[in-house]
Amino acid sequence: MTAGVRVVLADDQAAVRAGLTLILASAPEIEVVGEAGDGEEAVRLCRDLRPDVAVLDVRMPRLDGISATREIVADGLADVLVLTTFDLDEYVFAALRAGAAGFLLKDTDAAGLVAAVRTVARGEGIIAPAVTRRLITAFARTAPAAPAAARSAVAALTPRERDVLACLGAGLSNQQIAQRLAMAESTTKTHVSRILAKLELRSRVQAAILAQELGLTAPQ
Incomplete structure (x- = not known):
């Protein structure tokens, strides 16, 4: 178990952010230290708070999750876990190239989300298990x-x-x-x-x- 994992969440839907916060708060070693409604705010929070993990939606206003990932990773502000609706979303490919530690589907259950944040915080990275090999192969092909x-x-x-x-x-x-x-x-x-x-x-x-x-x- 990873101790003291500090997380910044970014999603343009307040209800989704609230749900993610509730799930992560159920793990005693995980603390959500900031919430953002767009990519620009996510980057700013990561720069100010220096969390261990940034959980980012792909599609967000002002600055999308791909661009936000690129800035966060390039500046060493946090490891990034990307959330997406589609398992082969072309935007996810770009996010991985930008340096995301991995991605999860938004229908991942609570236990899976908590485990993914812990895994990324350990520096291991994760891809949604159901599509791991398919995603890597498809990305490499393109x-x-x-x-x-x-x-x-x-x-x-x-x-x-x-x-x-x-x-x-x-x-x-x-x-x-x-x-x-x-x-x-x-x-x-x-x-x-x-x-x-x-x-x-x-x-x-x-x-x-x-x-x-x-x-x-x-x-x-």
Whole structure:
């Protein structure tokens, strides 16, 4: 369990914000420190409050969730969890490219939302389980080929790091990667952090997309 998770919520519908706040308030270690009705306000709150996680709707007035994600992540203000109505919304693709740690569907149940916020706060990231592999594959199919610099950086990874990267591309969680590669989950987390640093990526989702673009196959 992640202790002391501070959250900023952003959705243009007050009723939705109220519902999300009620759900997250049910977890004693999660505190909603700010609510925003649009992307500009969300960025401002993240800059002022420095939460651990920003939960953003995709479609918002003044500044949409994609642009807000890009600003929040670029400035290191918080990790971003995007909420969307559609499981293959093209706006979500752009949000992931902007550096979102992951996304959930708005019909996710209360337990799923709380678990997702905890997961993002741990730095692991999450994609709605029902569409994980489908989303990554679809995104990779529409993305341009990985640049030569990225290919060179991947080539410089250790064999174990390449295995972990391939597992990310298959949509596996840290726990699943640890089981697949027969190593401790803490070791998996270390490998993921090193991979992101070496490849100069913002999130494990971006690493998963790169693995798909490169056609890496996870060990069985």
